[in-house]
Amino acid sequence: MSIRHSLLALLASDSAYGYQLRARFETLTGSVWPLNIGQVYTTLARLERDGLVVGAGSDDEGRIIYRLTGPGRDELALWWSSPVGRSARPRDELAIKIALAVTDPTIDAAAILQTQRSDTMRSLQDLTKLKRHTEQDEVAWRLVLESMIFNAEAEIRWLDHCESTLLREAHRRPEVGRPPGPSEPTPQNATARGTGAPA
Amino acid sequence: MTARTTHPLAAETPHPANVLELRDVSRSHGGGLTAVQALAGVSLSVRAGEFVAVMGPSGSGKSTLLHLAGGLDTPTGGEILVEGHTIGALSRTARAQLRRRSIGYIFQDFNLLPTLTAAENVSLPGELGGVRRSRAHREALAALDSVGLTDQADRFPDQLSGGQQQRVAIARALVGDRRLVLADEPTGALDSATGEGILQILRERADLGAAVVMVSHEARHAAWADRVIFLRDGSIVDATVGAPAETLLGRREDRSHR
Numbered sequence: 001m002s003i004r005h006s007l008l009a010l011l012a013s014d015s016a017y018g019y020q021l022r023a024r025f026e027t028l029t030g031s032v033w034p035l036n037i038g039q040v041y042t043t044l045a046r047l048e049r050d051g052l053v054v055g056a057g058s059d060d061e062g063r064i065i066y067r068l069t070g071p072g073r074d075e076l077a078l079w080w081s082s083p084v085g086r087s088a089r090p091r092d093e094l095a096i097k098i099a100l101a102v103t104d105p106t107i108d109a110a111a112i113l114q115t116q117r118s119d120t121m122r123s124l125q126d127l128t129k130l131k132r133h134t135e136q137d138e139v140a141w142r143l144v145l146e147s148m149i150f151n152a153e154a155e156i157r158w159l160d161h162c163e164s165t166l167l168r169e170a171h172r173r174p175e176v177g178r179p180p181g182p183s184e185p186t187p188q189n190a191t192a193r194g195t196g197a198p199a
Numbered sequence: 200m201t202a203r204t205t206h207p208l209a210a211e212t213p214h215p216a217n218v219l220e221l222r223d224v225s226r227s228h229g230g231g232l233t234a235v236q237a238l239a240g241v242s243l244s245v246r247a248g249e250f251v252a253v254m255g256p257s258g259s260g261k262s263t264l265l266h267l268a269g270g271l272d273t274p275t276g277g278e279i280l281v282e283g284h285t286i287g288a289l290s291r292t293a294r295a296q297l298r299r300r301s302i303g304y305i306f307q308d309f310n311l312l313p314t315l316t317a318a319e320n321v322s323l324p325g326e327l328g329g330v331r332r333s334r335a336h337r338e339a340l341a342a343l344d345s346v347g348l349t350d351q352a353d354r355f356p357d358q359l360s361g362g363q364q365q366r367v368a369i370a371r372a373l374v375g376d377r378r379l380v381l382a383d384e385p386t387g388a389l390d391s392a393t394g395e396g397i398l399q400i401l402r403e404r405a406d407l408g409a410a411v412v413m414v415s416h417e418a419r420h421a422a423w424a425d426r427v428i429f430l431r432d433g434s435i436v437d438a439t440v441g442a443p444a445e446t447l448l449g450r451r452e453d454r455s456h457r
Contacts (some may be wrong), residue, residue, distance in 0.1 A: 129442075
């Protein structure tokens, strides 16, 4: 997430000092991505260094009010007009973890999938509850929530897909994706494989 | 939608009354070496005011669980209690009566009778159960009202949209204030927005004190429940409970008013 561009976008409508920017950001996104005030001020300092914002005086309490500069407006316009690149996002730890799990015969991949699914489902329940409690006019917040709901749902579908792929593979090649035998217990419990005896 | 302060949440609100209780319930088909275990020793309690979703791949036992809970099927092991009555110990008549009085069943494909109006579809089970016609009709109108179909009472199923038909089916399942609502993929045949309307109704019923059990393969729909049960090969492998609304909303308030 680009804090830099978020701050530029917030400053486009009105000048503000750091605490105001943080409060506006968190109102907009329902505090799902809390910003610490240090982050806000270091980002503002860098934006000022780069000539994108300028500290334009201070209020009665000595807080510096920032406003957007011309180059700042240009930078913001460029951000609005560019899509958010997928490759710029951090590596997907979950996909890597599952890939590692299915290639290690001592790991019960199905149990890992279930652990993950339960955790994501719990988040999805929380997000759904938050969405149910949004007010009619909280459009921005609701859209942020729905973005996270769709992501969580996609992750669960992908986990289901991983599971059925593993089951199919297990039928084809019995050594793939099997939990460790009873002679080598591991911390992962094997209950996620159920009690059905495969033919 | 506004925050409800008395939201009954699964984990936090101890309630003495389990509307539904499965004790080590099994169901197998066939016998000997070819026996297929559809459900293998499942224990589950659902309290009044609780909304439980059951998820799992096809063949994991979801529908079997729901059929057993509704008295539409008989377990081969264990026992099932609805409102404290062991279903297996009841006579056929008593079981039928319990089904009619306490249990509402919602199917994916609505199962409405095409030659009856919405109101008649809803009042029919009551009338068959011996409720006087005028009273059954009154209850049907109230149930239709509760699902937002007051104006559609005299329409026939083919004059209603899919979402409205499913709401008639829900009204039929809820008529007479039934305490246990069992829903088998109730949103399966509906588009996303219409499906949410159905979930909203089920959620409200639970908040009003019914025990709701819904089978779904859609995570986004199951997430409306207080508790999500995962079934694999006839066994419960995990269950998740979301955080209380108060905690979630409080967290939000704290941050934005700091």
